[in-house]
Amino acid sequence: MTTDTSAAAPRRKMRADDPGASLRANPLKIAIGILGMVGIVWGLANLFLAFGYYPQWFGNKFIIGVLAIVVGVGGAALLFFFLNMFVEGLPRRLSEGAIPYAFVLPGLFFVALMLIYPTFQSINYSFANSDSTAYVGLQNYRTIFADPEFWKSIVNNVLWLLIVPAVVVAFGVIVAVLADKLSPTGEKAAKSLIFLPMAISFVGASAIWGLVYAFNNPGQAQTGLLNAIWVGLGGEPQTWLQIETAKLNSILLMVILIWLQVGFSMVLLSSAIKGVPEDTIEAARIDGASELQIFFKVIIPQIRGTIITVFVTVFITVLKVFDIVYVTTNGAYGTNVIANLFFNKLFASSEAGQATAIVVVLLIAVIPLIWFQIKHFKDEEASR
Amino acid sequence: MSRSLMKDGRPRSPFSMATMAILALLWTIPTIGLLVTSFRTRDDAATSGWWTALFNPFQAEWTTSNYTGAWTGADLSSGFINSIVVAIPATVIPIMFAAFAAYAFTFMDFPFKELFFLLIIAVMVVPIQVAFQPMLNILGPRGLGISGQYIAVWLLHTGFGMPLCIYTLRNYMSTLPRSIVESAKIDGCSHFQTFWRLVFPMSIPAIAAFATLQFLWVWNDLLIAKLFLKSENTTVIVKLQQLLGTQGQGTELLTAGAFISMIVPMIVFFSLQRFMVRGMTSGAVKG
Numbered sequence: 001m002t003t004d005t006s007a008a009a010p011r012r013k014m015r016a017d018d019p020g021a022s023l024r025a026n027p028l029k030i031a032i033g034i035l036g037m038v039g040i041v042w043g044l045a046n047l048f049l050a051f052g053y054y055p056q057w058f059g060n061k062f063i064i065g066v067l068a069i070v071v072g073v074g075g076a077a078l079l080f081f082f083l084n085m086f087v088e089g090l091p092r093r094l095s096e097g098a099i100p101y102a103f104v105l106p107g108l109f110f111v112a113l114m115l116i117y118p119t120f121q122s123i124n125y126s127f128a129n130s131d132s133t134a135y136v137g138l139q140n141y142r143t144i145f146a147d148p149e150f151w152k153s154i155v156n157n158v159l160w161l162l163i164v165p166a167v168v169v170a171f172g173v174i175v176a177v178l179a180d181k182l183s184p185t186g187e188k189a190a191k192s193l194i195f196l197p198m199a200i201s202f203v204g205a206s207a208i209w210g211l212v213y214a215f216n217n218p219g220q221a222q223t224g225l226l227n228a229i230w231v232g233l234g235g236e237p238q239t240w241l242q243i244e245t246a247k248l249n250s251i252l253l254m255v256i257l258i259w260l261q262v263g264f265s266m267v268l269l270s271s272a273i274k275g276v277p278e279d280t281i282e283a284a285r286i287d288g289a290s291e292l293q294i295f296f297k298v299i300i301p302q303i304r305g306t307i308i309t310v311f312v313t314v315f316i317t318v319l320k321v322f323d324i325v326y327v328t329t330n331g332a333y334g335t336n337v338i339a340n341l342f343f344n345k346l347f348a349s350s351e352a353g354q355a356t357a358i359v360v361v362l363l364i365a366v367i368p369l370i371w372f373q374i375k376h377f378k379d380e381e382a383s384r
Numbered sequence: 385m386s387r388s389l390m391k392d393g394r395p396r397s398p399f400s401m402a403t404m405a406i407l408a409l410l411w412t413i414p415t416i417g418l419l420v421t422s423f424r425t426r427d428d429a430a431t432s433g434w435w436t437a438l439f440n441p442f443q444a445e446w447t448t449s450n451y452t453g454a455w456t457g458a459d460l461s462s463g464f465i466n467s468i469v470v471a472i473p474a475t476v477i478p479i480m481f482a483a484f485a486a487y488a489f490t491f492m493d494f495p496f497k498e499l500f501f502l503l504i505i506a507v508m509v510v511p512i513q514v515a516f517q518p519m520l521n522i523l524g525p526r527g528l529g530i531s532g533q534y535i536a537v538w539l540l541h542t543g544f545g546m547p548l549c550i551y552t553l554r555n556y557m558s559t560l561p562r563s564i565v566e567s568a569k570i571d572g573c574s575h576f577q578t579f580w581r582l583v584f585p586m587s588i589p590a591i592a593a594f595a596t597l598q599f600l601w602v603w604n605d606l607l608i609a610k611l612f613l614k615s616e617n618t619t620v621i622v623k624l625q626q627l628l629g630t631q632g633q634g635t636e637l638l639t640a641g642a643f644i645s646m647i648v649p650m651i652v653f654f655s656l657q658r659f660m661v662r663g664m665t666s667g668a669v670k671g
Contacts, residue, residue, distance in 0.1 A: 052533035061462075065469035068534065072473045076480040084576040099575050100494035107485035107546055108500060110478075114515055114543020115507045121518035132521065175407060181400040183390045192657070193408040196415070199653035200646055201604030203625050207642035208414045210628070211421060211434075223433045225417060259411065267661050320511050323606045327628050342513055347611065352517045359513050370506045377505050 026089040033086025037079060044075045079106070119363065126356040140357040150358070153336040156250055160321060160337065164254050164261070165314040169307055171258065172265025176273050177295065179266070191270070195263035202260070202323030209256045210328065213240045244334045253335060256324050261317065265310045272306035273299060312372060319365060338362055422450055422639035429636060450640035458627055458637050460644050463620035467648070469534055470609065470619055471602040474541035475595050478549050481542070482594075483587065486553035487579050491565050501554075508547045515540070516611060523612065532614035540608050545598050556590030557583060593662040600649055600660075620645045 050057060051064050058064045080102075087095050087102045125132045126140055144150045175194055179187045197205065214224030218237050222228040227237045241249045276299055284298045300307075322339035329335045331344065338358060346355035388396050420434040425445045428437065437444035454460050488494070489501055519540060523531040530536045560583065568578045609619040624645045627638045653660070 048533070048535040049530070052530060052535065061465050061469055064534075065465070065472065068469065068473050068538075069476065072538070073476050073480060076477060080480075080484055080576070084574070088574065088576075097494070100488045100492040100497070103484040103488035103492070103575070103579075104494075104500060107481040107550060108504075110481060110539075110543040110546045111504065111507055114519065114540060115510055115512075115547070116503070118515040118518035119507075119510060122514045125517055132517065175404070178397075178400040178404050178407075181394070181397040182404060183396075184392070186401065186404070190404045190408045194411045195657070196650075196653065197411065198660070199600060199649040200415075201606070201621050201624075201649070203606050203621050203628065204604075204642050204646050207624065207628060207638055208418045211417050211639070212414050221432050223429065223431075225413070225433065225435075228433050228435075259414070262411075271661075316509060320513065326606075327625050339511075339513060343607070346516060356517050359511070359517075362511050363514060366509050366511060369509045373505050373509055374502055377502075 029089025036082030122356045140353040171262045175266045176270035198263045215239045272303040426636040454637040454641040463623035467619040474602045478542040478545040482549035490557040592659045596656040
């Protein structure tokens with residue numbers, strides 16, 4: 001509060017001749033502000049409902065889209081305009097204190113509505129029945145913990161978590177270091193190609209890799225790349241995604257995610273590596289360190305922070321991995337994961353209670369990550 | 385030393401060149417396979433690998449009928465338009481709200497500021513799955529009755545994108561010189577004017593960075609679109625997922641469909657790669 005009043009000091013000085021100004025409200029501004037906000041919300045709500053229920057009024061979807069963009073963006077801007085007018089109409093003392101909340105709370109409202117409230121509601125629903133109408137105590141937890149599929153999914157998820165983030169980080173470091181040694185053109189081209197999968201959806205990636213893992217009966221020509229190579233080496237064609245031995249099918253699905261995520265890892269690590277001061281490397285070289293020693297003892301310690309960030313980010317992605325498993329095997333052949341199990345409980349079997357219980361398990365798993373994020377933020381602020 | 389030098393005087397590294405060439409090739413081959421297959425006839429694609437067509441392009445049968453089939457027959461055209469209608473507002477609206485919040489978090493002091501911001505950081509990690517059942521109830525027939533409409537998905541993406549957007553924009557805004565905002569205040573500008581005339585235009589690089597990432601997330605999203613859009617409003621990604629489930633007749637459309645779904649993100653990727661990199665290096669963790 002103290003900084004707020006001191007920042008406003010110059011303004012107050014200008015109005016020193018009018019001592020009552022800081023206590024006086026401007027009813028016209030307040031009225032227009034409130035009316036404007038109500039009008040905008042009412043108008044937007046009706047227009048968007050009309051988009052849904054009477055799309056024929058607007059001709060085609062494209063007009064709806066253009067209208068939605070213009071009205072949505074303009075409406076949000078106008079909403080802030082009227083909100084600001086309302087706050088400025090308040091007595092000065094009050095308005096100084098209220099402005100920050102006028103700016104912050106609309107955004108925070110969405111966060112509260114879409115993330116914070118649902119978190120508690122999901123915990124609440126996890127103690128209720130399949131359509132969340134009556135409490136059943138711990139029954140949902142008993143059901144999912146007794147379900148072997150749940151434990152299979154947990155094991156698979158742990159496997160994904162152990163393998164994917166580590167491999168993505170390792171590949172990212174290797175690619176970033178090697179790309180750094182190429183000519184600028186070569187570096188740009190190679191990085192673009194490896195980065196490209198970032199733009200591809202998980203579903204699209206599954207279609208792409210479905211082609212790699214395709215199976216044709218023995219004797220026919222193999223159209224899947226992997227089987228073609230395998231047969232070329234003298235093997236029998238395999239239905240790769242059905243081989244549970246040594247979790248081979250799960251690992252092949254992990255390859256899809258690794259393929260998608262290495263670009264992200266590379267981009268972050270590459271900018272970190274370029275930030276390593278040249279003289280630290282030079283000094284090590286003069287002391288007679290080998291390239292490998294320089295890499296492990298000079299470069300790696302200096303990019304540790306970025307490595308951790310990448311690891312955590314990929315870790316969070318992997319924790320919720322769903323699309324790839326859903327569209328390739330839908331959890332069959334022992335490839336199920338938590339997020340897919342959740343989706344099938346919610347969508348296919350309409351078991352909201354069990355589905356939310358699974359989400360609570362997922363929530364508990366991210367608690368350490370929340371702690372980590374906050375700590376990371378505080379460290380960063382301290383060094384700012 | 386016989387190693388040749390590059391233009392900038394660094395020695396060439398044959399090992400790096402070879403390894404990177406192999407890696408780049410490995411990363412590209414699966415996509416090339418899809419692209420080649422999407423132009424092959426059904427019979428051709430079923431009887432030989434795509435690489436045979438690539439090595440003998442004149443003996444292979446080429447066709448664009450997969451694309452016309454997927455576009456009209458499998459109705460990817462309406463999915464494509466839906467995706468655009470879903471993705472653009474779902475990208476722009478969160479930015480509107482987040483920019484104001486980020487401004488307040490950067491340039492204003494108020495009670496609970498720290499608490500609010502820590503809350504934002506905490507929910508960045510919360511899996512969006514927590515929201516599904518409660519939001520199905522709120523937006524669905526038991527609540528507002530807008531589940532299935534575009535607006536439901538816009539609202540959801542706005543909420544889910546908000547924490548990261550606030551975080552990214554605030555990180556960027558805190559690098560802007562504070563003196564500019566203070567001198568605007570001395571000149572008698574209100575916060576609202578300072579925001580619109582100074583801070584918003586100056587934050588365009590960060591806004592573009594977040595917009596690129598958010599657009600790709602929304603376009604590529606399967607979960608939210610599948611749960612919250614009715615079938616005539618559904619996106620191209622959901623249509624593609626339905627194609628993936630088909631067996632026998634129609635499988636040849638899959639490859640073309642996959643490519644259709646990838647065109648827009650690819651264009652965005654190649655034209656805005658610069659911004660994307662900036663968005664990611666400014667700390668992009670999404671729950």
